[in-house]
Amino acid sequence: MAEYVHDTGGPLFHIGRYMLMVKRSFSNPERASMLWKEILRQMSNIGVGSLVIIILISFFIGAVSAVQFAYNLSGSMVPMYFVGYVVKESMILELAPTISCLILAGKVGSNLASELGTMRLTEQIDALEIMGVNTFSYLIGPKLIAALTMVPLLVIISAATGIGGGMLAGSFTGYVSISDYTQGILMNFVQKNIFIMLTKAAVFGFVLTSISCYQGFYAHGSAIEIGKASTRAVVLSCIMVLFADLILAWLLLN
């Protein structure tokens, strides 16, 4: 209800309201076909819309990691195929899920917060509520579902691109040959690491989307508040993604 918008409170108030928002977002929709249409639209926004930036950044992260690690190994007794192994492990375990989600927090998070904030300020959310539409399940639910499915896919693409970027950079700079790098990639493959990567991706995707939706949905005041809500969405999402990263690393790697 619009009334919540006018209320302000401490951290406990926001945590409680956030929990209720998440719960209501997964409640029964009025019309499943409308929900499905909205999920597809959000999958396109979040997934397809972020593909280029994820590929570009992951490529360079993988490339820089390979060059820097090869530089550190040069002159040492460690064989060069370790470059491939280290880039693979770091991309899968940390860089692909975490860096991708920090990028998504900036791109998708600000977009979601400003979209919902604008809808709130221009009374579009009120209009939906007047019609009797469950605004949580219609507006927020599809975004959460889309993030839960698309962010892991983006992270898989990110990891693959980063590893590929490392291979090209290593070969191009002459530090490590493609065959050595491939040997490193194939060395000591741990299936659990893929599971950890996908778990991180899903959790981070959920965290950044829900926090951004929360900031936008409860924006109030003038147009300047949309900018503030958008900034809060990005900053909080980044902090919570890193916090979740720490918790997951502790839980999953122990």
Place this chain on the structure above:
Amino acid sequence: MIEVKDLGKKFGSQQVLEDVSTIFETGKNNLIIGKSGSGKTVLLKCIVGLLSPTVGHVFFDGKDYVAMNIDQKNEIRRELGMLFQGGALFDSLTVEQNVRFPLDMFTKMSASEKLDRVNEVLKRVNLVNANHKFPSQLSGGMQKRTGIARAIVMNPKYLFCDEPNSGLDPQTSIVIDELIMEITEEYQITTITNTHDMNSVITNGDKIIFLHQGKKHWEGTKETLFMAENKELIDFIFASDFLKEARDVRLNKLKAKQSKQ
């Protein structure tokens, strides 16, 4: 019919509405008027359920809306339409999709039935050949018409209009007012309009509620408005010298008519 009983609303320690009671009648254009900050929008939002009143009741045809659970409220909400101040049209949807939205969400009509109904209401609000335009491509008047079309597409029993003339030129304002009046009479719905527009008040107020500092200060009709003694109301309605003179002329005419009788 909508009845408001002892309605009050507080935001923190600030009392925004206090002890408002009235009846909004069916088939009439009921106006809520008052200065900015007098509580008009809060009253309207309390009636439609966007805000929960701190005290008091709102009855829709005898049913206590405040005491209802969310599912029961949603049942009532399917019977009400609302025209928002800024139109509140969905940016990403065309005019046709905006008007069709409630039909898509709540009815099992076929695609052709929905299209027929959408075209019917768009024709009713004199908005033709705009089906595929987006809200950003429409003028203020066209946005209001689209808002009205969306509000009436489900055949509502109750219509709420929040400052329907804001941002419109006087001529377009009159067109929108007439449209609201015609729809109210034609469909015999209970219309509640929140307005600042003096022309609307003087020509369309079947019933007028005047709010001042969150309290109901006066209640009457466009006919009794000129004879009202309430100082705040007179200062509000007849704010300019021109309107004060117009009131004096009208009052003199009324007095002359009464003395003849």
